[in-house]
Amino acid sequence: MTDFLTLDQLDRLTAYYEALGPIVGFLLPFIESFLPFLPLVVFVVANASAYGLLWGFLLTWTATVAGSYCVFLLVRYFRDTAIVRRFTEKRLHKLIHWVDTNGLSPLFVLICLPFTPSVLVNVVAGISNIKKVNYFIVLFAGKCAMILFISYIGYDLRELLTNPTKLILSIVAIIAMWAIGKFFERRLNKRVERDFEAIEQQKKQQ
Template sequence: MDEILEIVLKYVEAGGPLAGILFTVVEAFFPILPLVAFVIINVATFGFFFGYLYSWAGNCIGSFLLFLLIRKVGEKKFEEKIKQSKYKSTLEKIKQKNTTLMFFLYCFPFSPSFLISGTAALANMNTRRFLITLLPAKFVMMLSLAFIGENVSSFFENPLKSILYILLILLVNLLSKKLLFFLTD
């Protein structure tokens, strides 16, 4: 296992920021890939700030490209699969353009981001609204993964850190709602 990690780290170091970004772009299209591992690798390779930044940029780019692709070519093909999904009721709320729910779902690393982006595309969500929801939510999600990658035990040893993180999620949600309101009026 350590040998595989060393090979991946060498690949990312050799590829530089582009490799770190591409990992998370590809993960947006193939949700079976371990996003947590990619973020941890980026943080280990590039340091906390740049590892976080490359992970965030790549995942946002990937989610946006997926949104555009499904909107363009996949409407009928994916709609049936989504209707049969166990997340049907949640996805129906996203179809109703519930950006608050979408924001919170994107914030959590283990939510089905592929399905969230796909449903937003199928719901013909306004591109600006999608990006205003996606960017800050992925900011929060990647930040949490980067913190976890930096030091997993700190969340359990220091509960104040967890409380501050929850407050950060609420603040970013509030700010993105204000921005959405400002830009759509």
């Protein structure tokens, strides 16, 4: 394990990954859109390290946008079927209704944050009444900000691991993004619950 973590081994691993070709670099983040347990951050760093900051960023960005939009389109196509309704629990219905009411701004914020469960955002957007072109624009812009941030941190792994200042700053930045994501997630949940309860009370009063 120690030998595997040396810088020379890391360089060889990066070279091996690059030798697999950009198709693999595209497919991994694309598939992650369907299988959220896969580590998107690892794929972003691997592409940026293997293909450079610019090309690695573009490769991951186009792949994750394409994959996320495919999930959105699939859910939109099957949203009225029994199988989608079966796996859409009441809490998710509240979020969908809230998104329909508040528009694209909260989705854009969630997409920008690297630790947001993107598949959940894509499913909610697919079941909601958001127009396809509008969601594509939000997805396109939000993923750009998120992928660029991670790519910039991880495109030079050798410098990152040998420069304590950059390593510490990167760790702090990642922790900060995680904390910001959790903050917005809790705040969003509270707003969804509050707005949904207000709507229910208005219905009872009518």
